[in-house]
Structure formats: structure tokens, C-alpha cells
Amino acid sequence: xxxxxxxxxxxxxxxxxxxxxxxxxxxxxxxxxxxxxxxxxxxxxxxxxxxxxxxxxxxxxxxxxxxxxxxxxxxxxxxxxxxxxxxxxxxxxxxxxxxxxxxxxxxxxxxxxxxxxxxxxxxxxxxxxxxxxxxxxxxxxxxxxxxxxxxxxxxxxxxxxxxxxxxxxxxxxxxxxxxxxxxxxxxxxxxxxxxxxxxxxxxxxxxxxxxxxxxxxxxxxxxxxxxxxxxxxxxxxxxxxxxxxxxxxxxxxxxxxxxxxxxxxxxxxxxxxxxxxxxxxxxxxxxxxxxxxxxxxxxxxxxxxxxxx
Amino acid sequence: xxxxxxxxxxxxxxxxxxxxxxxxxxxxxxxxxxxxxxxxxxxxxxxxxxxxxxxxxxxxxxxxxxxxxxxxxxxxxxxxxxxxxxxxxxxxxxxxxxxxxxxxxxxxxxxxxxxxxxxxxxxxxxxxxxxxxxxxxxxxxxxxxxxxxxxxxxxxxxxxxxxxxxxxxxxxxxxxxxxxxxxxxxxxxxxxxxxxxxxxxxxxxxxxxxxxxxxxxxxxxxxxxxxxxxxxxxxxxxxxxxxxxxxxxxxxxxxxxxxxxxxxxxxxxxxxxxxxxxxxxxxxxxxxxxxxxxxxxxxxxxxxxxxxxxxxxxxxxxxxx
Numbered sequence: 001x002x003x004x005x006x007x008x009x010x011x012x013x014x015x016x017x018x019x020x021x022x023x024x025x026x027x028x029x030x031x032x033x034x035x036x037x038x039x040x041x042x043x044x045x046x047x048x049x050x051x052x053x054x055x056x057x058x059x060x061x062x063x064x065x066x067x068x069x070x071x072x073x074x075x076x077x078x079x080x081x082x083x084x085x086x087x088x089x090x091x092x093x094x095x096x097x098x099x100x101x102x103x104x105x106x107x108x109x110x111x112x113x114x115x116x117x118x119x120x121x122x123x124x125x126x127x128x129x130x131x132x133x134x135x136x137x138x139x140x141x142x143x144x145x146x147x148x149x150x151x152x153x154x155x156x157x158x159x160x161x162x163x164x165x166x167x168x169x170x171x172x173x174x175x176x177x178x179x180x181x182x183x184x185x186x187x188x189x190x191x192x193x194x195x196x197x198x199x200x201x202x203x204x205x206x207x208x209x210x211x212x213x214x215x216x217x218x219x220x221x222x223x224x225x226x227x228x229x230x231x232x233x234x235x236x237x238x239x240x241x242x243x244x245x246x247x248x249x250x251x252x253x254x255x256x257x258x259x260x261x262x263x264x265x266x267x268x269x270x271x272x273x274x275x276x277x278x279x280x281x282x283x284x285x286x287x288x289x290x291x292x293x294x295x296x297x298x299x300x301x302x303x304x305x306x307x308x309x
Numbered sequence: 310x311x312x313x314x315x316x317x318x319x320x321x322x323x324x325x326x327x328x329x330x331x332x333x334x335x336x337x338x339x340x341x342x343x344x345x346x347x348x349x350x351x352x353x354x355x356x357x358x359x360x361x362x363x364x365x366x367x368x369x370x371x372x373x374x375x376x377x378x379x380x381x382x383x384x385x386x387x388x389x390x391x392x393x394x395x396x397x398x399x400x401x402x403x404x405x406x407x408x409x410x411x412x413x414x415x416x417x418x419x420x421x422x423x424x425x426x427x428x429x430x431x432x433x434x435x436x437x438x439x440x441x442x443x444x445x446x447x448x449x450x451x452x453x454x455x456x457x458x459x460x461x462x463x464x465x466x467x468x469x470x471x472x473x474x475x476x477x478x479x480x481x482x483x484x485x486x487x488x489x490x491x492x493x494x495x496x497x498x499x500x501x502x503x504x505x506x507x508x509x510x511x512x513x514x515x516x517x518x519x520x521x522x523x524x525x526x527x528x529x530x531x532x533x534x535x536x537x538x539x540x541x542x543x544x545x546x547x548x549x550x551x552x553x554x555x556x557x558x559x560x561x562x563x564x565x566x567x568x569x570x571x572x573x574x575x576x577x578x579x580x581x582x583x584x585x586x587x588x589x590x591x592x593x594x595x596x597x598x599x600x601x602x603x604x605x606x607x608x609x610x611x612x613x614x615x616x617x618x619x620x621x622x623x624x625x626x627x628x629x630x
Contacts, residue, residue, distance in 0.1 A: 277463030
């Protein structure tokens with residue numbers, strides 16, 4: 001579990017970094033005349049080729065392939081008048097696949113930053129509570145319990161809604177990351193506190209204390225490393241929750257502004273049931289989110305089987 | 310037991326108080342208040358008059374204290390946005406949310422528990438299928454689930470795609486209204502229930518599997534009790550403890566989930582009302598929604614704890630389990 005959790009987080013980070021380079025087009029590139037173009041079917045004629053789309057009916061926004069012409073994969077050759085949409089186009093004629101890949105950077109990137117922050121702050125707060133004990137412990141843990149009791153999405157909603165409603169993308173990134181940290185840290189802190197409260201009476205901690213190590217050193221060098229596996233597990237659980245929270249926020253219009261590609265802003269475009277019914281490919285980010293949550297669940301459900309209570 | 314109940318009630322009161330106060334204060338100090346939003350279309354003089362009329366010219370502390378003294382007498386103020394008393398507004402919406410949440414909980418229980426009992430006590434293909442479906446269900450959060458269900462409903466026309474009733478302004482008989490509601494309710498409730506049903510199934514399955522390895526179950530089998538009876542009467546009650554404990558945890562996710570589902574399927578519930586109130590900086594409405602939400606949260610947690618205590622004699626007698 002631990003190794004696989006680390007691998008999972010590593011692969012997602014890598015994916016968030018490289019995804020935009022895999023995109024065939026720029027995320028903001030809108031192809032005029034290709035609004036809501038459907039995904040194109042690949043043909044095999046000495047390699048993968050596509051028949052470019054031609055608008056057959058403007059009223060119904062229906063496209064038909066032009067069989068007289070073939071174009072190659074969009075990574076290899078690009079034509080302004082014959083774009084290749086592997087996952088269709090959205091309501092501005094932007095390539096859904098490209099936006100999905102660019103959006104991966106925004107959504108996963110934000111969630112990774114927030115996860116890192118929540119783990120860091122949770123670990124410090126939990127370790128401090130567990131190490132000091134007494135009223136510090138009591139105060140930090142009561143606060144953590146309080147935050148855990150509240151439904152997370154409402155806390156996120158209220159904290160985001162009381163900030164200015166229209167903000168630039170980079171401000172949104174920083175503020176939303178902080179909001180996610182506020183709701184995420186208690187889950188980390190509780191476990192860390194429990195581990196540290198046990199570990200602090202172990203010989204190696206006493207040895208460090210008798211050698212004159214300061215509390216900060218004992219915490220960071222000795223106690224927090226003892227919680228590594230808990231931290232990794234919590235990070236693996238927080239990450240998909242944050243991805244989903246970003247999607248929810250952007251869906252209701254309190255997340256990133258529309259031009260910024262993120263899975264949430266893409267879903268916001270799919271919020272209209274009429275559009276969803278006619279252009280189901282705009283739900284692509286929902287599939288991406290589902291896939292990430294599924295991977296996490298598979299990862300989390302594995303160890304519970306042999307270790308039967 | 311009495312003492313325990315008292316501390317829990319005190320905690321519930323504190324929760325309602327803190328949550329609603331925090332919501333009110335945060336909304337008041339937020340930039341772009343209700344009057345600022347209205348002032349776009351008003352002259353400076355009308356603007357000041359409106360501010361005075363709504364009491365927004367008074368300092369926060371004064372406004373807060375007057376709201377608090379009203380709230381104690383169950384007068385939650387007037388909504389700026391709807392110009393109606395917060396109490397009645399919130400009551401209607403809270404009822405809708407409660408209806409949605411209750412049905413979702415029933416769906417989740419009716420699907421999750423029997424499947425969990427089955428998959429935890431049997432072997433073979435049925436168990437494997439349930440496990441796979443369950444892991445998939447766990448991965449369909451309400452946002453994704455409701456979007457996909459809305460898509461399916463719009464494609465097939467089997468269910469209305471949103472709202473709570475389809476007829477606006479038309480007088481309906483009680484039975485017609487109920488039939489209409491029954492058509493609108495399943496979709497959002499199902500979207501909310503899917504991940505919960507999967508969670509219940511997984512936990513029930515694990516719990517009953519470990520319970521059925523206990524010696525008293527084997528003993529009941531040895532006495533000649535048939536398999537079905539030994540599962541349902543001997544193993545299941547023991548496995549209920551972790552499952553009932555989960556209900557307490559699920560209330561939080563029921564709240565979060567119902568917010569999302571209400572927005573996607575335009576269900577006129579508490580979450581939607583609070584969202585609109587927050588955007589309009591409608592102080593008292595935000596506070597009223599928050600107080601109601603906190604009340605339901607505290608009540609739900611308390612009920613599930615009591616249920617837990619009732620089914621577990623160790624907790625009932627005050628002994629810590």
C-alpha cells in the first residue's frame with residue numbers, strides 16, 4: 001500500500017507536469033465553425049487517418065465526415081480548416097482532449113499543492129499536539145474535531161463565497177489551495193497525534209532528549225518520520241477529494257474563471273442538461289475524475305482484505 | 310447515560326451557535342455586500358436609504374447582537390433577497406432537502422445492507438460481481454453521478470431531468486402533486502445514494518465476514534441452526550456495530566452530497582438556498598441556513614449514536630466499548 005501510494009502520487013504529479021505537452025492543440029484555441037463537433041472516428045489506411053468534419057446542418061449543429069479528404073494524427077499534421085477532435089469539441093469549438101490535458105495540470109496541480117500543504121500543516125499541528133500534550137493538545141484536537149464534523153463542501157463554499165467572487169486565475173489557485181488546506185489538515189493531524197503520543201515515550205526519543213535535542217529537532221527529525229506511512233495514506237485520500245472539490249467549486253462558478261482549462265470549468269459547460277444530452281463528450285472530465293477516484297479506491301481497498309479484524 | 314446525553318446536547322447547541330454566528334459574521338465582513346450589489350442600479354441616495362432600511366449601516370456587533378436576541382426567540386430576521394422571513398423560507402427548503410436525504414439513505418440501506426450480507430457470507434461469482442460493482446460505485450461521487458444520471462434521463466426521457474415538480478403555478482390535487490414528486494425524486498436520490506450504498510455494502514460485507522468466523526456462529530451451526538438463520542440471527546447483529554457507526558459518519562457526506570445534487574438537478578433544497586444567499590450576501594438567510602444545517606447535522610449524529618448505543622448492550626450500560 002505504502003509503496004503503491006507513493007507511486008500513485010508520483011505518477012499523477014508527473015502526469016500533471018507533462019500533460020500539456022501531450023495535447024494536440026492549445027487549450028484556448030477555438031476553431032470557428034466547429035462548435036460542439038463530435039469525436040472523430042479513426043480509420044486505418046496505412047496508418048491512422050481521419051476524415052475531416054464538414055458542417056452538414058447548421059441548425060442542428062450536425063457534422064458529417066468529408067470522405068474525399070484524409071488528415072493524419074493531430075500531433076503530426078495540423079490544418080486550420082480541418083482540425084482533428086479525438087474527444088470532440090466544446091461549446092466554443094475548443095478541442096476537448098487538449099483542454100482535458102491542460103486541465104489535468106490545473107486540477108491535479110491545485111490538488112497536489114493543497115494536499116502537500118494539508119499534510120505539512122496537519123503533521124506539524126498533530127505532532128505538536130501529541131508531543132506537548134496538555135492544553136495545547138486539547139486545543140488543537142478540539143479544533144480538528146470541529147472541522148471534521150462540518151460537511152467539508154459547505155466549509156469550502158462559505159470560505160470561498162465570502163472572498164471576492166471574481167478573481168484572477170492565479171489568485172484563485174492560491175486562495176482555493178489555502179481553503180482546501182483548512183478543511184484537509186485535521187484528518188492528517190489526528191493520525192499524526194495518535195502516533196506521536198505513543199512514539200514520544202520510546203527509547204529513541206528519550207535518548208535524543210537526554211542528548212539535549214530541542215523539541216523542534218525531535219519533532220522534525222525523529223517523530224514526523226515515524227508517521228511517514230500515515231502521511232502517504234492521507235495524501236492519497238486527500239488528493240481525489242480535492243480534485244472533486246475543485247470540480248464542484250468551478251462547476252458552481254466559484255472556482256477558476258471559464259477560459260482557464262480545469263476539469264471543473266469544463267464540467268460547468270456540461271451543466272446544461274440539453275447540452276449534455278446532445279454532446280455527451282463534454283462529460284469527459286467526469287470520466288477522468290471517476291478514473292482517479294477509482295484508482296484511489298482500488299489502492300485503499302487492497303490491504304483491508306488480508307488483515308481481517 | 311443521562312450525563313452522556315446532556316454533554317451531547319450541549320455540544321449540539323454549541324455547534325448550531327458557532328456555525329450560524331460564523332456564517333453571519335463572515336458574510337457581513339465579505340467584500341461586495343448586498344447593498345453594494347444593488348447599488349449598481351440605484352442612485353447614491355436610494356442606496357443609503359436601502360442601507361438604512363436593512364440595518365446595514367449599523368456596526369457589525371450591534372447587528373449581530375440584535376439578530377442573536379431575535380434568534381433566541383426563534384425570529385431569524387428577514388431575507389434581503391426574498392423579502393420574506395428567514396424562518397419560513399428555510400423551513401420549506403429544509404423539508405425538501407430532508408426528503409431527498411431520507412430517501413437517499415433508504416435507497417443506500419436497502420441496496421447496500423442486503424448485498425453486503427450476501428457478499429460477506431457467500432463465495433463465487435455473485436460475490437465477485439458485487440465487489441466489482443461496489444468499488445465502481447464508491448468511485449461515483451454525487452457530482453459525477455448526478456451529471457451522468459441527468460445525461461441518461463435527458464437521453465431516454467425516463468425521468469425528469471431536474472426540479473422537484475414539473476407544474477409551476479397550476480393547481481394540483483394532493484394525489485397529483487405526490488405522483489409528480491415521485492417522478493422527480495428518484496434521480497437525485499439515486500445520485501446521492503450510489504456511493505453510500507457502495508460504502509455500506511463494503512463495510513457490511515467485511516463486518517459480517519469477520520462475525521461469521523466467531524465461535525458462537527459455528528456453535529449455532531453445530532446445534533443444527535440452518536445457515537440462513539445463523540447468518541441473520543447470530544452473525545448479523547454482531548456485525549451491525551461498525552455499520553451503524555458508519556451512519557453517523559455518513560451524515561456529513563449526505564450534506565455535502567446533497568448540496569452538489571441540488572445544484573446539478575435544480576432541487577429546491579437548503580444547499581441551493583444557502584448558495585444563492587451567500588452569493589447575494591443575504592446575511593440572515595445565510596445564518597438561518599447554517600443554523601438549520603448545523604441542527605440537522607447535530608441531530609443526525611446524535612440519533613445515530615443513540616441507535617448505536619441501543620443495539621450495543623456494552624454502550625447501553627455505560628461501559629466503554
